[in-house]
Every structure is written in structure tokens, then in C-alpha cells.
Amino acid sequence: MSDVDPPRLGGGTVETGRATSPNADVPPPPILRVNGLDLPEEFTFDDWVDIAGQVASAQKNRQWWAGDLVLAGERFGERATQFWNDLGYRWESLSNCVRVCRRFPREQRAFNLTFSHFAVVYALADVEAAYRLGEAEECGWTVAQLRAEVFGVKQKVKRFSVEELRERLAAWQGIRSLRNNGRKTCAAFLESLI
Numbered sequence: 001m002s003d004v005d006p007p008r009l010g011g012g013t014v015e016t017g018r019a020t021s022p023n024a025d026v027p028p029p030p031i032l033r034v035n036g037l038d039l040p041e042e043f044t045f046d047d048w049v050d051i052a053g054q055v056a057s058a059q060k061n062r063q064w065w066a067g068d069l070v071l072a073g074e075r076f077g078e079r080a081t082q083f084w085n086d087l088g089y090r091w092e093s094l095s096n097c098v099r100v101c102r103r104f105p106r107e108q109r110a111f112n113l114t115f116s117h118f119a120v121v122y123a124l125a126d127v128e129a130a131y132r133l134g135e136a137e138e139c140g141w142t143v144a145q146l147r148a149e150v151f152g153v154k155q156k157v158k159r160f161s162v163e164e165l166r167e168r169l170a171a172w173q174g175i176r177s178l179r180n181n182g183r184k185t186c187a188a189f190l191e192s193l194i
Contacts, residue, residue: 032058035109036069043157045076052083061117062087064095067101116143120150 031038032054039051048069055065066087073080084094096119104118110133117136120143121129136146160168 023033032065032107033112034064036064036106037072038106039068039072043072045079048073048076048080049083052086056087061096062099063119064106064109067097067099068106070094070098108139113137114143117141117146120147124150 006092037051037055043051052069052073055062055069058065066089069087070080070084072129073083084091088095089097097115100115103122109118113133113136117133122133124132132146132150135141135149139145141149
């Protein structure tokens with residue numbers, strides 16, 4: 001399945017990237033796109049709940065869809081919040097999805113960058129975020145590569161095995177013992193001079 005022919009919920013056809021309905025009285029079905037939900041202008045709370053079920057069962061692109069769905073459900077107020085747990089996210093993760101979706105509307109989202117790419121640059125100024133995302137798209141960067149470009153590379157921390165830690169402890173204890181013995185020897189030498 002390509003980015004151009006995304007899965008559709010319900011019936012209808014895709015023309016110029018928008019869903020249309022064969023019946024003019026029925027709103028077009030939402031389309032699950034790689035870069036978010038393409039929702040009809042008008043939809044009911046029951047439609048929203050049905051879409052929530054589809055998003056909850058999806059295996060990929062869920063962050064965009066969940067964030068867009070929560071934003072679209074804001075018009076339903078408290079009733080919509082009852083279904084947030086059903087999306088399969090912890091509150092903190094769902095909040096992150098919503099923040100990133102609100103920061104980057106669907107028309108700004110590149111098809112060949114993931115939600116995680118956008119999450120990396122979420123806190124950057126608009127111009128800087130657009131520049132970094134453009135670089136990531138042009139160069140085909142992974143999320144880790146983009147993160148390294150934006151925040152720099154952390155130095156790797158040496159992880160010691162238990163055996164290495166024991167050796168270092170024994171060496172440290174040996175040095176400490178020599179220092180203590182050295183002090184005693186030095187003190188004895190000074191006493192002999194007096």
C-alpha cells in the first residue's frame with residue numbers, strides 16, 4: 001500500500017486526496033493517511049467513536065491518528081475523554097501525540113518522515129524545525145540521526161562488567177592500603193628523627 005492510496009474507513013472513493021461519498025447526503029468517510037487523519041468537515045460523536053475504534057486497532061501510524069482524533073474530539077468535550085483510554089495509550093503518551101499534532105498540522109507533515117521525527121523538533125522555533133525536518137527528509141535521516149543533528153551526540157558511557165568493577169575496587173583498595181601504610185611508615189620515620 002502506497003502513501004497515495006491509504007486505507008479508507010467506510011465506503012467512498014479517493015479523488016485528489018480527498019474522500020468522497022457516492023451518496024451526497026452522507027459525509028465522506030475519514031481516511032487514515034500516513035501523516036494523519038483526513039476527517040470530513042462534519043461528523044457525529046458516534047462517527048468519532050467508530051473512528052476511535054479503528055485507530056485503537058491500527059498497528060502503524062497510530063501517533064498521528066490518535067493525536068488528530070483527540071484534537072477532532074475536542075468539540076465533543078467530556079464525552080470524548082471517556083474513550084481516550086481505549087486508544088491504547090498512557091495519558092503522557094497521548095498528550096505528546098496531541099501536542100505534536102497541534103504543533104504540526106497535517107498539511108505540514110511530510111509523508112516520508114515519521115511522527116518521531118516531528119517529536120524531535122517539537123520544541124524548536126518554526127524556522128529551525130522546518131529547516132531540520134527538510135534536512136531529514138532530503139538526507140533520509142533516521143530519527144536517531146535527526147536527534148544527533150539537533151541535540152548533538154552524547155558521549156558513550158563505559159559500562160563495566162561485574163568482574164571489571166571487582167578488579168577496579170580491588171585496585172582502589174590496594175592503593176588506599178599503600179597510602180595508609182605509607183603514612184604509617186612516614187610517621188615512624190619522623191618519630192625516629194626526634
